[in-house]
Amino acid sequence: MAGSERVELKPIAPAEVSKHNTPESCWVILYGNVYDVTELLPTHPGGSQAILRLAGRDATEDYDPIHPPGTLDSLKPEALLGPIIIEPTQITKETLPITLEEDAPPSLDSLLNLDEIEELATKKIKPKSWAYYYGASDDQLTKALNTQAYRSILLRPRVFVDCSRCDMSTQILGNRLKVPVFVSPAAAARLAHPSGERGIAAACAKLGALYIISQNASLTPEDIVRDAPDDQVFGWQLYVEKDNAKNEANIARISNLKSIKFIVLTLDAPFPGKREIDERFKYQEAPVVNGFRQEQYWGTSSTLTWRKTLRWLARRTHLPIVLKGIQTHEDAFIASTFAPRVRGILLSNHGGRALDTAPPAVHTLLEIRKHCPEVFGKLDVLVDGGVKRGTDVVKALALGAKGVGIGRAALWGLGAGGQEGVERTLQILTEETGTAMRLLGVEKVHNLGMAHVNTKALESQIYDGPFERSKVLDHIEAKL
Template sequence: MGHGMSKHASLESCWVILYGKVYNVTKFLSHHPGGSTAILQLAGQDATEDFDLIHPRGTLEDHSELVVELGDIDVDSLPKSPKEPDASQRGEIDIPMSSLLSLDEIEELAARQINQKGLTYYASATDDQLSKRLNNQVYRSILLRPRVFVDCTDCDLSASFLGQKLGLPVFISPAAMARLAHPTGECGIASACSEFGALQIISHNASIAPEDIVKAGKPGQVFAWQLYVLKDIKRTEAFLARINKIKEIKCICLTVDAPFPGKREDDVRFKNSELRNVDAGKAQEWGTEGGLTWARTIPWLRSHTSLPIIVKGIQTHEDAYIASKYAP
């Protein structure tokens, strides 16, 4: 098909190129969990690289009723956009991980290696980042109370979690879109966890399908899955049905503290710098359901899974008490 892609970069007509094919995604704009802006900034262009970094296989098929394939296109004939230089092109030194002695050193190196898009996503926090700074401060204020004269010749760090044996009393939180940081993404995390028997909580917004992530682990490895309840309840229920079939996933972590997106200023600022002159509609669109309640949501979730449910995001003792009243 001919080009003319630049004519289709608006809310009224939005086309993108994925894997050598042109798709009309206009109907999908209002349904995209990350908001329409994320798509519009790539409208009329080859979006394959950006799409592939953060979307698992099957994403297009899952939204086939809203995404229309229009035909093939020769991507080599498209004008080339300048790409951000990678770490080697920026003159970064390849430092072996074995030489890093602390989490601070790992974070410092990551900030130099990850591209700007990934860094602003991972390192940013809401508004003035007061909670982020306070969290770090509180974490560093926790002091250990060492006990002495205990036989340490054979130490055991294993722990039990919901009846599952773990090699470490540490878990990997469900950070989304891991392929922004490394090509192996969540599969790389699963492989690392397998070396220590650590629990990996797979993000609802993982860049790799959960079925593929668990395959990257070892037999008997324990996983959990984070759930965002979407406005599209039927799609949420379909995803839960998939998760129920994955025997390695032992519990559901229901996120309750994100009915609307936080204003992650660094992340938003970077996205705005990528935007061309397009009308992105509402500044904040979000795919999660804002009307969740204890009385409706917990019974609904229990009716769609037999897995243990962990409520993720409680920040007050009052809500912890209420949660106990609705424990299924």
């Protein structure tokens, strides 16, 4: 704890901690010590209930996976009250953890696709963590459609083509990458494995893949990039929060990390979606306000607008800006008018976790191709959501995407086997991508195009309304 020089800390009995389980006095146990965290109740980003539900007991298991190391340093020295008295526990043969050989998990090398990795991770991680990763909004239709849309596209292989060579290298925002697959921002990775975001970063380094770090990572950005090779490429996700001083401090901090090459401004979640699977685990813990349970605390600003927000951000960083959450061709077109300050867009519906029945990225790609194809020449267009196969990657690239992101799949890999599990996830996806390119008769990523895909089955689902560019530009001050 910063500045803590207390010489004598008196051991505290568990019963004494339990006495301070009130809204006025909140003690918790963390890493074997007792802390008075009452001062945090009105300002905690997750709301006071996130602390109160753990009051009077050991909170380490809930606290550790989602808070970066050093978070406790922000407390006043007197908040550390002393070590907890460990009461003896009777250990018997029945209480010993025994792993039977037949229950041993399969080796990562034996897993052949991303569904098998997800299945293994589901068995290994805690139910509450699984719910947080797996859940999507309402009926989860958009989450399902993200994957189904790729299945609706057929590939068009060409024969009598030398396919002995396959080069998957590409460039995103001028940064050279070995593969066109990247890891999209996904929060709280340590819920899946103790290595957390460092494990994902190390796996991306081995495969030469881009990693966009979540602002809600369970480790600090400095810790995540600390051991990265000099040529590893990172992006960083920015949520604009209601606390502007915190926003500016975050941006300044990120702009000084040389490994981070661009900022991804997230626009697809200005308000929380209704994630029912996740909420079932939180329901009993949520406070009741005005007769309703408040399941989620949301600190993200809902007041962002095109000119105001981009002008503000451009003044505070030299890094290129990518806009995440574009879901219509109109917004893609507007984004292109802010080039070159805006260098890219990430077509995303927040993994189906925001607005249910919003379109998958593939639909938006086809919309842009139909209504304003010049966007592809002005911006690097990235996509994420629902990618399960290398054929999905190839289809997105053929439709104009520069890179294809995975979010949940990386977390499932982490849950299945830590860093090695993420490596296996990326390995499967890139090997499948290479196989698909060879069978299409394509040697390099930039040679993929519309001639390699048949999108006829999707075309009836693509927006076909009017597109009046002047009217669209008249509305760029509209709130997102």
